[in-house]
Amino acid sequence: MTTVTLLTDDELSPAAKAVFDDIRATRNSDFVNNFWRALAHDPKTLKRTWESIKEVMAPGALDPKTKEMLYVAVSIAHGCAYCIHSHTAGARAKGMTDEEYAEMVAIVGMASETNRLVTALGVPTDEAFLVGSPEGSGAAKGRPD
Amino acid sequence: MTTVTLLTDDELSPAAKAVFDDIRATRNSDFVNNFWRALAHDPKTLKRTWESIKEVMAPGALDPKTKEMLYVAVSIAHGCAYCIHSHTAGARAKGMTDEEYAEMVAIVGMASETNRLVTALGVPTDEAFLVGSPEGSGAAKGRPD
Amino acid sequence: MTTVTLLTDDELSPAAKAVFDDIRATRNSDFVNNFWRALAHDPKTLKRTWESIKEVMAPGALDPKTKEMLYVAVSIAHGCAYCIHSHTAGARAKGMTDEEYAEMVAIVGMASETNRLVTALGVPTDEAFLVGSPEGSGAAKGRPD
Amino acid sequence: MTTVTLLTDDELSPAAKAVFDDIRATRNSDFVNNFWRALAHDPKTLKRTWESIKEVMAPGALDPKTKEMLYVAVSIAHGCAYCIHSHTAGARAKGMTDEEYAEMVAIVGMASETNRLVTALGVPTDEAFLVGSPEGSGAAKGRPD
Amino acid sequence: MTTVTLLTDDELSPAAKAVFDDIRATRNSDFVNNFWRALAHDPKTLKRTWESIKEVMAPGALDPKTKEMLYVAVSIAHGCAYCIHSHTAGARAKGMTDEEYAEMVAIVGMASETNRLVTALGVPTDEAFLVGSPEGSGAAKGRPD
Amino acid sequence: MTTVTLLTDDELSPAAKAVFDDIRATRNSDFVNNFWRALAHDPKTLKRTWESIKEVMAPGALDPKTKEMLYVAVSIAHGCAYCIHSHTAGARAKGMTDEEYAEMVAIVGMASETNRLVTALGVPTDEAFLVGSPEGSGAAKGRPD
Numbered sequence: 103m104t105t106v107t108l109l110t111d112d113e114l115s116p117a118a119k120a121v122f123d124d125i126r127a128t129r130n131s132d133f134v135n136n137f138w139r140a141l142a143h144d145p146k147t148l149k150r151t152w153e154s155i156k157e158v159m160a161p162g163a164l165d166p167k168t169k170e171m172l173y174v175a176v177s178i179a180h181g182c183a184y185c186i187h188s189h190t191a192g193a194r195a196k197g198m199t200d201e202e203y204a205e206m207v208a209i210v211g212m213a214s215e216t217n218r219l220v221t222a223l224g225v226p227t228d229e230a231f232l233v234g235s236p237e238g239s240g241a242a243k244g245r246p247d
Numbered sequence: 248m249t250t251v252t253l254l255t256d257d258e259l260s261p262a263a264k265a266v267f268d269d270i271r272a273t274r275n276s277d278f279v280n281n282f283w284r285a286l287a288h289d290p291k292t293l294k295r296t297w298e299s300i301k302e303v304m305a306p307g308a309l310d311p312k313t314k315e316m317l318y319v320a321v322s323i324a325h326g327c328a329y330c331i332h333s334h335t336a337g338a339r340a341k342g343m344t345d346e347e348y349a350e351m352v353a354i355v356g357m358a359s360e361t362n363r364l365v366t367a368l369g370v371p372t373d374e375a376f377l378v379g380s381p382e383g384s385g386a387a388k389g390r391p392d
Numbered sequence: 393m394t395t396v397t398l399l400t401d402d403e404l405s406p407a408a409k410a411v412f413d414d415i416r417a418t419r420n421s422d423f424v425n426n427f428w429r430a431l432a433h434d435p436k437t438l439k440r441t442w443e444s445i446k447e448v449m450a451p452g453a454l455d456p457k458t459k460e461m462l463y464v465a466v467s468i469a470h471g472c473a474y475c476i477h478s479h480t481a482g483a484r485a486k487g488m489t490d491e492e493y494a495e496m497v498a499i500v501g502m503a504s505e506t507n508r509l510v511t512a513l514g515v516p517t518d519e520a521f522l523v524g525s526p527e528g529s530g531a532a533k534g535r536p537d
Numbered sequence: 538m539t540t541v542t543l544l545t546d547d548e549l550s551p552a553a554k555a556v557f558d559d560i561r562a563t564r565n566s567d568f569v570n571n572f573w574r575a576l577a578h579d580p581k582t583l584k585r586t587w588e589s590i591k592e593v594m595a596p597g598a599l600d601p602k603t604k605e606m607l608y609v610a611v612s613i614a615h616g617c618a619y620c621i622h623s624h625t626a627g628a629r630a631k632g633m634t635d636e637e638y639a640e641m642v643a644i645v646g647m648a649s650e651t652n653r654l655v656t657a658l659g660v661p662t663d664e665a666f667l668v669g670s671p672e673g674s675g676a677a678k679g680r681p682d
Numbered sequence: 683m684t685t686v687t688l689l690t691d692d693e694l695s696p697a698a699k700a701v702f703d704d705i706r707a708t709r710n711s712d713f714v715n716n717f718w719r720a721l722a723h724d725p726k727t728l729k730r731t732w733e734s735i736k737e738v739m740a741p742g743a744l745d746p747k748t749k750e751m752l753y754v755a756v757s758i759a760h761g762c763a764y765c766i767h768s769h770t771a772g773a774r775a776k777g778m779t780d781e782e783y784a785e786m787v788a789i790v791g792m793a794s795e796t797n798r799l800v801t802a803l804g805v806p807t808d809e810a811f812l813v814g815s816p817e818g819s820g821a822a823k824g825r826p827d
Numbered sequence: 828m829t830t831v832t833l834l835t836d837d838e839l840s841p842a843a844k845a846v847f848d849d850i851r852a853t854r855n856s857d858f859v860n861n862f863w864r865a866l867a868h869d870p871k872t873l874k875r876t877w878e879s880i881k882e883v884m885a886p887g888a889l890d891p892k893t894k895e896m897l898y899v900a901v902s903i904a905h906g907c908a909y910c911i912h913s914h915t916a917g918a919r920a921k922g923m924t925d926e927e928y929a930e931m932v933a934i935v936g937m938a939s940e941t942n943r944l945v946t947a948l949g950v951p952t953d954e955a956f957l958v959g960s961p962e963g964s965g966a967a968k969g970r971p972d
Contacts, residue, residue: 103473103957104369105480106490133375137361140368144494147501150879151361157875158357163346168313169354172320176358176508178657179324181471181761183683184365185358186659187376190685200686201308204724207657209314211727212303213321213330215650216282216296218756220329222613222642223285224249224621230278231332232828248618248812250625251635289639292646295734302730321653323512326616326906328828331514335830345831349869352512356872360505363901367468367497369476377683393667393763394949395770423955427941430948434784437791440589441941447585448937453926458893459934465897466938469904471761474945475938477956491888499894502883503901503910506862506876510909513865514829520858521912522538538908539804540915541925568810572796575803579929582936586796593792598781603748604789610752611793611943614759616906619800620793622811636743644749647738648756648765651717651731655764658720659684665713666767758947766949787947795940802903802932804911 108139117145121152128156135188167196171206178210253284262290266297273301280333312341316351323355398429407435411442418446425478457486461496468500543574552580556587563591570623602631606641613645688719697725701732708736715768747776751786758790833864842870846877853881860913892921896931903935 114122122134122142141148159169170193177185193203259267267279267287286293304314315338322330335348343351401424404412412424412432431438449459460483467475480493488496549557557569557577576583594604605628612620625638633641691714694702702714702722721728739749750773757765773783836859839847847859847867866873884894895918902910915928923931 103477103952104371105477105958106368106493107958108370135373135375136370137365137368140370141364143490144498146882147364147494147498150882151364151501154357154875154879155361157871158350158353162350163344164350164354168316169350171313172317172351172354173358174657175317175320176324176355177362178653179321180359180362180366181656182362182365183656183659184370184372185362186657187372187683187685189358191376191378199308200723203686204727205303205307205309205314206317207654208303208724208727209309209317210321210657211650211654211731212299213318213334214325214653215646216300217322217325217327217330218613218649219286219292219296219642219646220282220327221325221616221618222609222621222645223251223282224618225253225281225285225329226249227329227332227828228280230280231336233336233830233832248622248807250622250813252813288635289643291737292639292643295737296646299730299734302726319512323508326511328511328514331512332828332830345868348831349872352509353869353872355512356505356509356876359508360501363468363504364497364501366471366473367464367476367500369473372683378685378687393662393767394951395668395767396948397668398950425953425955426950427945427948430950431944433780434788436592437784437788437944440592441791441944444585444589444937445941447581448930448933452930453924454930454934458896459930461893462897462900462931462934463938465900466904466935467942469901470939470942470946472942472945474950474952475942477952479938481956481958489888495883495887495889495894496897498883499889499897500901502879503898503914504905506880507902507905507907507910509866509872509876510862510907511905513831513862515833515861515865515909516829517538517909517912518860520860521916523540523542538912539806540912541803543805570808570810571805572800572803575805576799578925579933582799582929582933586799586936589792590796593785593788597785598779599785599789603751604785606748607752607755607786607789608793610755611759611790612797614756615794615797615801617797617800619805619807620797622807626811634743640738640742640744640749641752643738644744644752645756647734648753648769649760651735652757652760652762652765654721654727654731655717655762656760658686658717660688660716660720660764661684662764662767663715665715666771668771754947758943761946763946763949766947787944790947791940791944794943795936798903798939799932799936801906801908802899802911802935804908 104140106140106143108136109142110139114142115145118142118148121145121148125152137184137188167193167198170196171198171202175206175210178207179214249285251285251288253281254287255284259287260290263287263293266290266294270297282329282333312338312343315341316343316347320351320355323352324359394430396430396433398426399432400429404432405435408432408438411435411438415442427474427478457483457488460486461488461492465496465500468497469504539575541575541578543571544577545574549577550580553577553583556580556583560587572619572623602628602633605631606633606637610641610645613642614649684720686720686723688716689722690719694722695725698722698728701725701729705732717764717768747773747778750776751778751782755786755790758787759794829865831865831868833861834867835864839867840870843867843873846870846874850877862909862913892918892923895921896923896927900931900935903932904939 111122122138125134125138126132138148141151159166170189173189174186174193177189256267267283270279270283271277283293286296304311315334318334319331319338322334399408401412412428415424415428416422428438431441449456460479463479464476464483467479546557557573560569560573561567573583576586594601605624608624609621609628612624691702702718705714705718706712718728721731739746750769754766754769754773757769836847847863850859850863851857863873866876884891895914898914899911899918902914
């Protein structure tokens with residue numbers, strides 16, 4: 103149940119239509135999902151969000167399937183049912199097998215458990231896991247000591 | 248700041264020591280981190296958690312590095328600083344480059360943004376993303392229609 | 393799907409009815425929403441919650457529209473769909489335009505993103521943002537140094 | 538690191554002092570913790586929060602120890618380190634043994650895991666768990682069918 | 683709306699069927715809920731989760747009803763509607779009265795409020811609540827100083 | 828404790844330096860906080876995040892102070908201590924009084940409480956709060972019926 107209407111193609115402003123055209127071209131498909139249709143009431147946010155998604159989800163050091171799986175994992179932790187469905191479908195479309203899906207879900211469950219156990223016990227971070235310092239103490243850039 | 252003390256090797260019960268031995272053997276290292284030392288007050292939970300971690304994080308359809316990165320992503324969403332540090336270190340130890348790390352963090356940020364945008368707007372799930380049904384309507388097992 | 397029934401006016405205890413009378417008088421409307429009807433099984437909590445809402449949401453240094461928008465923002469972060477709908481409607485009733493709504497939603501999305509980026513990177517708080525201290529070091533009351 | 542200073546007894550407004558007097562009398566102790574000292578900048582919220590805590594945490598159908606343990610469990614899920622420490626101490630002061638503490642922490646961990654597994658899979662609620670309905674379909678008040 | 687189909691008894695693998703048999707025997711009932719039916723696609727996770735639930739929820743220092751109530755409290759904080767329904771039903775089946783339920787819900791609400799107030803104000807943990815230290819400073823094992 | 832080092836001005840890549848120059852020019856101040864210094868390891872994300880912040884936080888239908896207060900509210904709900912400090916300081920710099928701050932914090936606390944009460948009870952959304960529909964049923968664009 104949306105707080106705004108879902109815009110049909112006919113209801114789009116020119117700015118929003120331009121974004122929908124790019125979504126279609128980029129994804130090589132005529133389908134534009136409900137999220138974009140709800141967001142289209144605000145063409146600036148629609149455009150910024152779409153441009154960011156394109157940049158963040160482009161193939162890079164991580165492949166598209168892995169990127170989608172990370173997206174699903176975060177969406178589960180945040181309890182966004184829509185996002186879970188749309189990105190699980192996306193991951194499957196990018197080659198995620200049932201076995202990979204099951205392993206990813208099991209990890210999200212296990213991480214959720216240890217996240218809360220650690221928080222409950224207030225465990226202090228081990229020296230071995232620290233990297234760098236505000237005073238520039240000479241730790242290797244981006245790698246643990 | 249822990250709610251219980253962190254147990255040294257000398258303070259372990261026999262049941263907890265057995266788990267520490269297995270952690271050391273499995274990880275081929277003498278280092279046992281603060282989380283296990285806090286959890287060691289409850290040897291049953293220590294054992295169950297360690298056995299689960301071994302099973303969930305073993306190489307499978309997903310490789311160990313990808314598994315660690317999923318673990319970090321969930322830990323970020325749940326705000327567990329200890330977990331973020333320990334699993335980021337773990338992912339780096341398993342080969343995660345700075346580039347992969349940056350891409351993963353960017354995805355977690357982007358997913359968090361769209362998770363909340365979707366939730367704000369109350370977007371209904373598209374038909375295209377649905378799979379199966381309680382009534383067994385014939386959808387392909389585990390794959391979108 | 394409630395875990396308790398939603399009480400009709402006829403089913404209210406005298407204590408709960410007194411609260412419903414005050415809700416109607418305060419809001420100058422006969423409408424009492426489902427939240428109060430579910431909470432009415434526990435008249436003490438119903439009363440305490442209603443009295444708190446009245447105090448917290450009364451016009452003050454912040455105007456009622458801004459107060460409702462803050463309420464929506466928190467409800468989005470917490471993923472409470474009912475709350476999002478009811479307070480979005482409330483904000484609109486208090487004058488929130490579509491443009492203000494869009495800007496608020498965009499902020500919630502952006503804040504969610506940077507909240508997680510910061511958490512991922514474990515950024516330490518800058519000196520410039522600190523105020524006061526437990527030892528009473530003389531920092532200006534309530535203002536940054 | 539507080540966003541406001543922690544008020545000493547000398548710095549309290551008369552309204553805030555009245556609340557501190559009641560905290561001391563109710564708890565039969567001179568100790569007033571940092572939370573109340575931070576909240577004391579806003580005597581209205583200080584008073585409302587203290588009055589609510591007194592009402593919610595008073596002995597009732599649930600005993601004080603169980604109430605504190607529920608408070609800790611929620612604080613863990615919400616990641617509030619201060620709250621976890623203060624209410625864990627409170628529960629211990631009310632008789633919680635190390636064994637009860639360990640069992641409670643294990644439950645919080647397990648619940649966190651299954652909460653996310655359920656969310657990942659989007660499991661629909663079983664008919665057997667439903668109670669009541671908006672249309673007043675005759676379900677027993679407050680009890681499952 | 684599940685991301686996988688809910689498996690009927692006929693669709694279970696032998697490994698999954700063995701777990702369902704144990705669920706039925708342990709709960710002394712033929713009913714197996716939707717969560718297990720969704721999880722059954724991954725017999726390893728199904729088994730590990732069921733074995734963990736059995737261990738964590740067995741009667742111990744805490745009685746089964748208290749354990750279910752803690753489970754509900756965490757599920758509320760995590761916003762898992764399915765879990766809230768299934769464990770609320772479970773708690774009622776184990777003797778939770780409407781009064782106990784109302785008190786538990788009130789505590790979850792109050793804890794959520796103070797969790798966020800504390801977080802907003804960044805309250806530092808009082809010395810009185812600290813226990814132990816990584817350096818082994820001699821604090822009593824498991825009890826505050 | 829960061830997972831990467833905080834980059835000094837001397838350590839910036841040209842792309843990152845360009846962003847820092849823009850931050851300084853836009854904010855009319857030489858101060859660049861730790862968040863940007865941590866993010867600077869990934870100039871693409873640094874640039875995209877800064878450009879988005881500029882767009883989202885620019886004066887619009889909502890004034891800058893209100894925008895910062897919304898940002899703080901979300902950061903509290905997400906438990907990001909750094910964000911809470913930095914945006915509380917930002918809101919104060921934009922004119923937020925102690926009274927406005929106190930009211931905002933009280934609202935975040937109250938919203939957190941009712942968010943969880945609603946979730947606990949599984950309250951269904953009232954008809955009166957619904958707007959629009961996927962089938963384009965003619966509801967007024969962006970306004971409740």
